[in-house]
Amino acid sequence: MDADSRLSRWETRSEVPLFAASLVFLGSYAVQVLARGLPGVWHDLTLAVILATWALFVADYAIRWRLSGDPPRPSYVRHHLLDTVVVLLPLLRPLRVVRLYDAIQRRRDEPRLSLYGRVIAYAGTSAVLLGFAGALAVYQQERDAPGATIRTFGDSVWWTASTLTTVGYGDITPVTAVGRTIATGMMIGGLALLGAVTGAFSSWLIQVFTRDDERPPAR
Known part of the structure; x- marks a missing residue:
């Protein structure tokens, strides 16, 4: 199996769970910002969720890098600039909605x-x-x-x-x-x-x- 097909399979399988994780990240961040009087245990819990989902995004980026077949050099960053920015600034993950649609569409014959x-x-x-x-x-x-x-x-x-x-x-x-x-x-x-x-x-x-x-x- 070539690198393109492995990467395509990974994107198809992971994009929906990652989008759900991005909503969890956004929700936890919203609680951190809006609930200023949050008890310490809940504050720590939401912070742990934020860090865990962020680590998940980083792991996904590393896996895509590995499956792409590109050597570990700056060319991958240049060719996947949006993915790189989203890892550094996870609040921008909504910009990957088009990737979510593309991953779902691969499972269907024609666009809805x-x-x-x-x-x-x-x-x-x-x-x-x-x-x-x-x-x-x-x-x-x-x-x-x-x-x-x-x-x-x-x-x-x-x-x-x-x-x-x-x-x-x-x-x-x-x-x-x-x-x-x-x-x-x-x-x-x-x-x-x-x-x-x-x-x-x-x-x-x-x-x-x-x-x-x-x-x-x-x-």
Whole structure:
């Protein structure tokens, strides 16, 4: 069995459990951030879950590296940049939703959704999960910062929604260096996801109108 087929089998089998693990990671991180008065034992438990799932992501990355057949050199990192970033910043794992769909689709003969539907579903799911993760991360950095305008999680969610949709009211903004770094990443992600949805919808409209124009005139 060649390296490509072994890697493909591993991705098909592991992508769904890893996506479930990423939701567990996100949920545990949310408890850590939002439940500030959490008893010590529960705090330690959620921290252990976060570290365990993170270790699982690292192990998966190492296995993919091994099965790819690439030698252990920087070329693997360059060719799998998203996977590398996700291992370093596991809150970005929602961006791998497209890999989850691809792994599920290998078990079926035909796609359940059209191309445009798949793009919109992927972008929408990514925006929700990425927005929630970003809101948690920004809230954690900003809530106790001097002069911060993001004091509650609701403030952070409002800021996240305006940032991802590229509206940017400016009434609430991060003041810390880490918060602004996260904001920059979310701006880029929002532009990319919005562009994907807009492009898919526009292409679908063009296809529909093209079919209408090609219909023979009614007699």
